[in-house]
Amino acid sequence: DGGITQSPKYLFRKEGQNVTLSCEQNLNHDAMYWYRQDPGQGLRLIYYSQIVNDFQKGDIAEGYSVSREKKESFPLTVTSAQKNPTAFYLCASSPMTSGIYEQYFGPGTRLTVT
């Protein structure tokens, strides 16, 4: 079964702790993305990567970090520097040949920080 998996589905953390969200894809897509979704704000791009060992900041990268050591994996770390980390986090991937407009999304991770 091809697709994008994100784990866990729900994550709870105390303020001040770093937390890493997992994203894995077996679609052989080159590009991967992390978005944050808040009520009334739509999807906002955090980081994206078009090739292994390279990634770019999106519109709201502050307080987040990523790595891309393997084509299949693009983990996101939410650091203690992120002021409002509670949100629904979505990972997506895209084949570069599509022109990066066909993005396929994972099921999301809902992070709650108290």
Next chain:
Amino acid sequence: QKEVEQDPGPLSVPEGAIVSLNCTYSNSAFQYFMWYRQYSRKGPELLMYTYSSGNKEDGRFTAQVDKSSKYISLFIRDSQPSDSATYLCAMKGSGDKLTFGTGTRLAVRP
């Protein structure tokens, strides 16, 4: 002003109705236009995409782009309760990123 504006709804229609969902945008560089459907607590799924102006039909769904008015629409014919979801428009210019609308929540009543 946001680059992409989308009425958040909710939009409530009876089963079988024709639904019209719309987005307006301000960036004339946008060339690719997409519609995603998102069920509650799930990731968005790509419904349709179009390039530049014109219409595209896929089953009960029709996407329309009017670049002169900077206006895109998604029509759903013979709407079903299973169409109840949030519909997101997304757009892309020459860069690498998509710009999303905030989504319109649709409820189809049986």
